[in-house]
Amino acid sequence: MALSRLSSRSNGLLRSAAAAVLLRRTISTDTSPMTIDISLPFTAHLVEPPSRAVETSPKELLSFYRDMVVMRRMEIAADSLYKAKLIRGFCHLYDGQEAVAIGMEAAITKQDAIITSYRDHCTFLGRGGSLVEAFSELMGRKAGCSNGKGGSMHFYKKDAGFYGGHGIVGAQIPLGCGLAFAQKYSKDEAVTFTLYGDGAANQGQLFEALNIAALWDLPAILVCENNHYGMGTAEWRAAKSPAYFKRGDYVPGLKVDGMDVLAVKQACKFAKEHALKNGPIVLEMDTYRYHGHSMSDPGSTYRTRDEISGVRQERDPIERVRKLIVSHDFATEKELKDIEKEVRKEVDAAIAEAKESPVPDQSELFTNIYVKGLGTESFGADRKELRASLP
Amino acid sequence: MWGILRRSIVDGGFSATSLRRVRSALVSSRSYAAAAKEMSVRDALNSALDEEMSADPKVFIMGEEVGQYQGAYKITKGLLEKYGPERVCDTPITEAGFAGIGVGAAYYGLKPVVEFMTFNFSMQAIDHIINSAAKSNYMSAGQIAVPIVFRGPNGAAAGVGAQHSQCYAAWYASCPGLKVLSPYSSEDARGLLKAAIRDPDPVVFLENELLYGESFPVSEEALDSSFCLPIGKAKIEREGKDVTITAFSKMVGLALKAAEMLSKEGINAEVINLRSIRPLDRATVNASVRKTNRLVTVEEGFPQHGVGAEICTSVVEESFGYLDAPIERISGADVPMPYAANLERMAVPQAEDIVRAAKRACFRSK
Numbered sequence: 139m140a141l142s143r144l145s146s147r148s149n150g151l152l153r154s155a156a157a158a159v160l161l162r163r164t165i166s167t168d169t170s171p172m173t174i175d176i177s178l179p180f181t182a183h184l185v186e187p188p189s190r191a192v193e194t195s196p197k198e199l200l201s202f203y204r205d206m207v208v209m210r211r212m213e214i215a216a217d218s219l220y221k222a223k224l225i226r227g228f229c230h231l232y233d234g235q236e237a238v239a240i241g242m243e244a245a246i247t248k249q250d251a252i253i254t255s256y257r258d259h260c261t262f263l264g265r266g267g268s269l270v271e272a273f274s275e276l277m278g279r280k281a282g283c284s285n286g287k288g289g290s291m292h293f294y295k296k297d298a299g300f301y302g303g304h305g306i307v308g309a310q311i312p313l314g315c316g317l318a319f320a321q322k323y324s325k326d327e328a329v330t331f332t333l334y335g336d337g338a339a340n341q342g343q344l345f346e347a348l349n350i351a352a353l354w355d356l357p358a359i360l361v362c363e364n365n366h367y368g369m370g371t372a373e374w375r376a377a378k379s380p381a382y383f384k385r386g387d388y389v390p391g392l393k394v395d396g397m398d399v400l401a402v403k404q405a406c407k408f409a410k411e412h413a414l415k416n417g418p419i420v421l422e423m424d425t426y427r428y429h430g431h432s433m434s435d436p437g438s439t440y441r442t443r444d445e446i447s448g449v450r451q452e453r454d455p456i457e458r459v460r461k462l463i464v465s466h467d468f469a470t471e472k473e474l475k476d477i478e479k480e481v482r483k484e485v486d487a488a489i490a491e492a493k494e495s496p497v498p499d500q501s502e503l504f505t506n507i508y509v510k511g512l513g514t515e516s517f518g519a520d521r522k523e524l525r526a527s528l529p
Numbered sequence: 530m531w532g533i534l535r536r537s538i539v540d541g542g543f544s545a546t547s548l549r550r551v552r553s554a555l556v557s558s559r560s561y562a563a564a565a566k567e568m569s570v571r572d573a574l575n576s577a578l579d580e581e582m583s584a585d586p587k588v589f590i591m592g593e594e595v596g597q598y599q600g601a602y603k604i605t606k607g608l609l610e611k612y613g614p615e616r617v618c619d620t621p622i623t624e625a626g627f628a629g630i631g632v633g634a635a636y637y638g639l640k641p642v643v644e645f646m647t648f649n650f651s652m653q654a655i656d657h658i659i660n661s662a663a664k665s666n667y668m669s670a671g672q673i674a675v676p677i678v679f680r681g682p683n684g685a686a687a688g689v690g691a692q693h694s695q696c697y698a699a700w701y702a703s704c705p706g707l708k709v710l711s712p713y714s715s716e717d718a719r720g721l722l723k724a725a726i727r728d729p730d731p732v733v734f735l736e737n738e739l740l741y742g743e744s745f746p747v748s749e750e751a752l753d754s755s756f757c758l759p760i761g762k763a764k765i766e767r768e769g770k771d772v773t774i775t776a777f778s779k780m781v782g783l784a785l786k787a788a789e790m791l792s793k794e795g796i797n798a799e800v801i802n803l804r805s806i807r808p809l810d811r812a813t814v815n816a817s818v819r820k821t822n823r824l825v826t827v828e829e830g831f832p833q834h835g836v837g838a839e840i841c842t843s844v845v846e847e848s849f850g851y852l853d854a855p856i857e858r859i860s861g862a863d864v865p866m867p868y869a870a871n872l873e874r875m876a877v878p879q880a881e882d883i884v885r886a887a888k889r890a891c892f893r894s895k
Contacts (some may be wrong), residue, residue, distance in 0.1 A: 251637070285670035292668040301636050301673065307658050312626050312662055316633020323615065323639060325590070346626025353621070377876050509729035512761050514808035516705065517748045521846070 168196040174462070180405065183383055185390035185419070188408035192400040196468040198244065202399050203459045204477055206236040209260040210456060211478075211485045214431070216259065216276060219489070222431045225276045228305075229290045231429040232260040234397075237455035238363055238423045239264040241402025242331060246410060251325065253301040253314040254333040256291035257363075257427075261333070265300035267293065268486035281495035285502065295333020299328075308341030310334060311360065315347040318358035318413075322440060323324040329413045330356040330495045331406070339382045346416060354492050355417035359409045360386070361420045363396065365515075369431040370440040383422035396423030397453040426453065504528060565746040567707035573715035573747070574604045574682040574736065576723040580754040582612055585640060586809040588726055589616040589643065591631055592644030592681075601646050602682065602741055602765030628654030628679070632661045635677040635731075642726060645681035648697045648735065654746035675731045680722070681734035682780065683711070685877050686828045694831030695858035698777070701733040702807035702839075708760055709807040711735040713781035715745040717804055720758030728760060735806075737779045765812035765817070772823040772887045775814055775840055777803040780827045780878060796891055806836060811843045818844050822853040827883055832860040857886040 173191045180187035213233040219225045232239070235257075242252070243264045254261045258297025259272055267283055275282030276290055283293050284303075301317060302495040304310040312331025321328045338344065339362050351358045362382040368374050373380040383391030390412070394405040405421055412419045426449045430437025437446070463469050504516050504526035511528025568576075577858040582588045589612075594601045596619040608815040609617040620627040624645065631641040645651045651658065658679060665673040684696040708730055712718040718736070725732040751754060766781060767788050776784040781802045786796040798816050803810065818824050824844055826837030837858040844856060862876040 232808075255631075266665070267769070287670050288668040294669040294672045296636075296669075296672045301633075302659070302665075302669065305654055307657060309661055309687060312629020312657065313625075313633035313636065316630035316635070317637050319630055320634040320637030320639045323634070324637075343625040343629060346623035347630060349621060349623065350626055350630060352533065356617075454753075506667045506669075508708070509666060509671075509674045509676075512808065514761055515811070 181393035183391035237399040245406035246303035251330040262293040273492035274403040281497035310450040312347035351418040357413040396425030573718035626654035680734035682738040694866035761808035765799040776827040
């Protein structure tokens with residue numbers, strides 16, 4: 139586990155005594171900086187890795203905990219909603235990978251851009267999206283972040299620098315390099331994180347885009363969320379070289395323990411500084427998804443149940459932060475359990491509210507096809523029955 | 530004035546600056562006002578790009594050989610020198626990569642003009658054109674607009690064979706979320722390209738290599754930097770009353786030639802230059818057919834599921850009662866483009882084909 143340079147036993151006892159005297163509100167607002175050494179070192183390619191000593195604070199750790207619990211709860215709830223047939227089509231869940239979304243947010247601002255694949259629910263939440271918008275979108279309701287017209291794979295929040303939500307494996311990589319191009323063109327001093335999986339890591343367009351990004355010094359950070367399976371195909375069956383952080387060849391790379399939120403934060407902070415000065419860099423997040431590829435995939439035909447439960451026991455990102463918080467006495471087990479209960483209620487309330495949201499008006503079939511419709515006609519299945527003039 | 534013209538011709542065509550000098554020279558010599566200005570399609574496109582880049586700093590160009598080489602077909606000549614490498618970007622030969630980068634830049638709010646050396650190569654990037662560009666505004670309920678233009682030569686050139694000769698109008702025009710334009714004349718080229726660059730939606734702009742060198746008269750209005758043509762409106766190039774002929778791009782010239790030949794035989798054809806394949810100006814076509822009662826559609830591309838098929842269906846749906854004859858369809862042959870000159874000639878519409886079809890529609894044989 140992580141070592142702390144700060145607390146000694148006696149200090150810890152004092153703090154919990156103080157907390158017991160006051161009405162247990164003090165801990166979550168403590169922003170005093172502290173440093174924690176991450177347990178696993180970074181592995182670097184063509185670059186000096188950042189230090190293992192990560193700056194954080196009790197408040198930040200508690201926010202990590204809470205935010206990851208929200209994400210975990212949302213995905214588990216989505217599983218139930220899907221089985222209840224309230225969510226249709228594809229539903230790709232992110233539980234297990236929360237540390238990547240949360241650690242990244244801690245290192246960047248909303249001026250930086252994020253673009254990802256279809257496994258986007260938690261990334262959306264990390265960018266400031268709400269539970270109600272997420273659940274509504276999943277259930278195809280008006281209150282959804284895409285008004286119900288996108289679905290699970292097409293969440294967006296442009297005002298917070300989140301550019302989706304993409305269904306075609308690998309397409310988001312050139313798109314993300316394009317966002318970085320535009321940031322450089324506009325002199326915005328910001329970077330783009332473009333996330334993709336170990337499956338997408340073999341796509342030709344990745345190498346095309348990375349080549350251009352390197353030639354033109356674009357502030358693009360390619361983040362491979364390596365959960366070791368591209369749908370049902372294990373990485374060793376898909377990639378001749380599964381060292382994804384090295385696949386950029388002439389582009390520097392870093393391999394990161396993606397289940398350690400502090401390691402993710404450090405790596406993303408490092409990558410942002412690097413990209414602004416030196417152009418693209420590849421981050422490989424060693425992570426894991428508990429669910430199958432999607433709700434149509436049990437996830438157990440190509441993995442053993444032992445493997446899945448093994449990761450849950452040894453590497454779960456929420457568990458790690460819980461242990462860290464408790465060992466430093468930033469909160470008690472009970473307080474953390476209370477947070478979980480609170481989050482559960484929050485998620486349930488959001489689902490209830492989302493269920494109340496109506497389906498989109500029928501007229502929405504014909505909206506947003508164009509920004510400027512020019513009065514063109516569009517047609518329903520029987521154009522003599524249904525046609526519309528696009529504004 | 531003639532000195533300026535001669536110098537410009539030596540330079541290899543009218544550049545934007547030489548054109549301005551010609552204009553001012555002509556304006557100052559109003560007594561010679563009878564002579565109409567001529568402009569090649571190449572210069573029309575170049576001047577449109579120049580003016581739009583000058584007017585809006587968000588507009589930039591990206592593609593193979595667009596910068597230092599001055600453009601594979603010289604359409605972007607002089608632009609690198611004028612605007613610099615940040616705005617005129619030479620790319621590697623990686624269509625999927627640079628088209629995706631262009632779309633991403635458009636997501637952020639820039640206005641990219643992505644050149645495909647020919648639209649045959651756009652197939653390598655077609656996922657980005659359709660799935661990343663065309664559908665994003667809809668999937669995001671209006672959050673992600675994509676103000677991008679994909680432009681380049683489309684259709685057959687001369688002797689370039691099967692892989693370099695396909696027309697993509699029908700494929701792209703079938704996709705909701707895209708706008709598809711195809712100019713014929715220099716005025717079309719200027720007005721439609723400027724409209725495309727200003728348009729907030731993704732536009733596929735289908736030029737024609739064989740038209741680049743052709744010159745057309747251009748009005749004063751068309752030379753103005755604010756000139757723009759409406760998207761979605763066809764132009765009646767030649768009014769007539771006996772039969773309607775629709776065409777776009779190079780085929781408009783062929784249709785006009787066919788109309789000349791038909792007029793010698795007493796058939797007065799109305800030629801419609803579609804200009805816009807999506808949105809298709811069904812209203813203009815239908816109004817014309819209601820007047821003439823006969824229709825011949827002309828296109829260079831493959832016949833099955835082509836532009837002519839859509840126009841035919843539109844007329845059958847909207848104006849069936851007005852038809853006095855079955856609709857005729859002239860298109861490229863239903864074969865991959867052959868190389869041998871005699872076979873190539875058979876694979877592409879000729880004026881005689883249009884004349885024959887028009888006569889059939891008029892129930893005249895021979």
